[in-house]
């Protein structure tokens with residue numbers, strides 16, 4: 001999904017004011033869940049407004065290799081997926097997962113349970129992102145997954161196992177995607193007896209589990225839960241196509257534009273997420289409100305405008321780790337020191353985001369303290385022009401574009417964003433849209 005036109009770097013000049021309306025691309029988390037659920041279902045599903053991105057492309061291509069039939073409707077982002085009712089036509093495949101956590105984790109669980117001869121691998125960074133807790137949970141109940149590289153990390157080789165228990169345990173403190181993966185595969189393990197998944201220790205990124213449960217319900221599977229401790233899928237439930245299903249706009253992608261409105265005047269309106277959203281990242285607006293930003297919301301839109309100087313905040317961001325990166329850059333425009341807490345999961349994402357964020361914020365003149373699981377950001381009097389490295393991390397590229405905006409407390413600066421094509425992971429068109437709000441035209 002890398003637009004051919006992406007240069008080696010993008011230079012952003014200081015921008016005095018932003019204003020406008022942005023129609024958001026589809027949610028990555030919802031797109032990849034729906035693709036897998038539609039594939040595993042009975043019946044045909046029409047998916048509307050699927051995200052076009054690297055992460056969704058790897059899921060689409062993997063499903064195709066596995067024999068799941070799908071079609072794109074007339075060059076739109078609508079897709080028709082022909083469900084296989086839990087029985088994959090292809091038993092042997094070598095699947096490229098890029099750097100998509102939302103593809104490799106759920107597919108690992110589903111393929112292990114269905115059984116076959118499958119290998120899953122990705123970009124070099126994918127092979128540094130942990131998957132051991134998920135593999136342990138599955139192998140403990142009779143699945144057969146082996147590491148072909150370093151233990152605990154992809155690549156993986158999946159064979160045919162034999163389910164030998166109806167209670168499984170998974171650790172939740174490294175990634176919530178392991179629990180999501182097991183939940184989505186659970187109906188395939190609960191053909192004759194219920195399957196219970198117990199969470200060991202702390203569970204991070206909890207709102208993503210709500211997305212999983214919500215979408216499973218829309219595909220006809222109910223999960224009984226005991227808080228965040230255990231989840232049970234009753235026996236005999238099958239995924240059933242809902243017919244048609246719409247993908248909401250991406251709430252994490254919304255954060256860049258809302259922060260732009262918060263920093264540089266606004267109003268900026270994003271369309272595609274609002275009060276009705278099932279994505280936890282809409283709670284990003286709570287952090288903006290704490291910073292003194294004016295937020296208004298409808299069922300399907302959110303608007304942000306600046307209300308003067310931003311206030312520094314000291315907040316736990318465990319529930320919104322992705323959108324929290326946007327706050328780290330918005331903190332450059334606050335009065336005083338902001339602290340982002342409980343974000344240790346940043347270390348195992350597209351890059352070590354705690355280290356990368358600290359390094360790049362310092363280039364702009366900020367004083368940054370990088371803790372094991374927190375970041376504190378004290379802005380300089382004036383931002384220093386900087387060349388920002390992006391570490392093949394889409395969110396580094398997107399959130400540092402904000403440093404070009406003029407805020408109330410301090411002016412924006414000249415920013416060079418290196419390797420901007422990494423935004424293709426979730427938002428190939430990001431810089432074009434950003435340019436439009438800077439020029440205050442409607443998208």
Ligand SMILES: O=C(O)C1=C[C@@H](OP(=O)(O)O)[C@@H](O)[C@H](O)C1
Pocket residue numbers: 028029030101102174175176177180204205208321322345
């Ligand atoms: O389930 C999901 O869709 C996601 C869960 C989060 O990961 P962790 O649970 O690893 O924090 C998030 O960072 C990621 O972008 C998407």
Ligand SMILES: C=C(OP(=O)(O)O)C(=O)O
Pocket residue numbers: 099100101102322349350395426
């Ligand atoms: C952590 C992210 O992605 P992934 O789904 O690959 O975990 C992200 O998009 O910020």
